[in-house]
Amino acid sequence: MVLELRVPHGEDLAALGPLRPVFLAYVLSFVTLGIFWNNHHHMLSAVDSINGKILWANLHLLFWLSLFPFMTGWMGESHFAPLPVSSYGLISLSAAIAYYILQTVIVAQQGPDSKLAAALGNDLKGKISPVLYLAAIPLAFVERWVAVALYVIVALLWLVPDRRIESAHVR
Amino acid sequence: MVLELRVPHGEDLAALGPLRPVFLAYVLSFVTLGIFWNNHHHMLSAVDSINGKILWANLHLLFWLSLFPFMTGWMGESHFAPLPVSSYGLISLSAAIAYYILQTVIVAQQGPDSKLAAALGNDLKGKISPVLYLAAIPLAFVERWVAVALYVIVALLWLVPDRRIESAHVR
Amino acid sequence: MVLELRVPHGEDLAALGPLRPVFLAYVLSFVTLGIFWNNHHHMLSAVDSINGKILWANLHLLFWLSLFPFMTGWMGESHFAPLPVSSYGLISLSAAIAYYILQTVIVAQQGPDSKLAAALGNDLKGKISPVLYLAAIPLAFVERWVAVALYVIVALLWLVPDRRIESAHVR
């Protein structure tokens, strides 16, 4: 988590005004990264040994997550301009796909009868999120707040932690 | 701990002058964050398994703590102007509440007869701190140094580590 | 991983233009650092006890890796000017040598019959990489893109994780 908020120059409420969109983007990214981090923690705790494929899939996910501070800053400082908002969706989509790859690699190692595979079940949230991100990418140019709303919806969707893994049981 | 001190441009004592309030804010936040970190370490060491609720309560606490570098910079660079000082209290209060929620979630998992629950006892310090932070928020606009003094008092109050957990024993 | 991308000031595609070389350098360094990190992880997982020599060899490696954010920024922001590109090779070479020293120190501790020693085998990639980096240092002044191509080749060479350690077996 290396999101950054620049210190404003004034000392009154007016100084905080231009910070509002930056702060909104900060909160959105904090929640999004927190979701990835939490579910990542849940998932990796189910893994007993790490192999090369998992390491690389993990690094791949890290790459996209590492771009969030940049995208967050750009989206916030441009006051949610269409291109930054759309790009934010692209990075989010890439991270979601990278997460899916990591999950697939781990399930492949654990086997189809593993606790993790059973816990994931049909993985509805994991399938809806990329679709919403994908929709947001072009929609940002039509009506950017619809795209932002989609990002918020995905975040809310995931705010319920991955109970599936927590209460895992083979059917 | 990602508090930051900007390098001054001069090379004499005069160059350090404007840094004084920034440094004061730095020390205050270092101690405050250190207190959270230490007690957090104590508390989590009493937890044997982490569930989803604990992860989220932990992330929630992290959110408020992540705003400290920003608030510290703003309070220091504005030379302890009323609004930044008051906002500092708001963030501190939020962090204290988030800490309390995390603690409650962990105690709920551990059970009312757990070592941790007994160790916390009536949790006097945990109840006084938010009250002092709450008082500082409006007081900052009346006399800002009173608010700062309250922050210092809370810090001193906690500088004694949470012995309660260390020497925990069921009554 | 503390590579940094500065937020652009515009909000359209034109604003991203000057960022292109910076982003290219970012990706190259991310992959290079990721390679070091992954193989480092593989190698250290084979170590059961850390002694003073290993700590120092590790710190030495860390020193060169710590210069990557600086070199990455300089190479990208100078639009791959000859001197920065050449210096990037120097730092990469130094890091590769430091990695080799760390590896040698660990093998010395583990013994020539250890799993790690056997796993490393003739260590072809470990010997080719510094040669390519060494070649890139002067070549950057002749034709800088050749040097950059060499950095990319080394990265691709290593993108296959160090299976040698993973599937280690004494011959």
Next chain:
Amino acid sequence: MVLELRVPHGEDLAALGPLRPVFLAYVLSFVTLGIFWNNHHHMLSAVDSINGKILWANLHLLFWLSLFPFMTGWMGESHFAPLPVSSYGLISLSAAIAYYILQTVIVAQQGPDSKLAAALGNDLKGKISPVLYLAAIPLAFVERWVAVALYVIVALLWLVPDRRIESAHVR
């Protein structure tokens, strides 16, 4: 380790010129922090349980170490001006004292017959370092390079890792 090197604006050797003192300070601080970190690692590996006093002594040490990026930047960017050089000694002295306190607290916990107490022996280096730092503080105003030389000497003195702990044995 959050030392920072700012990316220069030019792309030739001349652009690196003003960076020279900054880089010198960077290397000095990297080695100094590395020494603290390594010996800290050695020392803490001898500790089986962490109590409140150790946590606080550790945080106190961390406070002084956290000022190194600031002091390093100031000393380097001021081209080793007397006041920054002297202040660097003050911070180093404070960190050395904080390290000594942490060590004392840990030895107190472990008991005078512990492996650690025996390993530390008469702790010659631990006693010489603060004396040299103390001498450097006023000397910086007389002849700053003498002070810098003292910092380098302390670093070289410690570059030999704390064998005492490594090969610890009760007499």
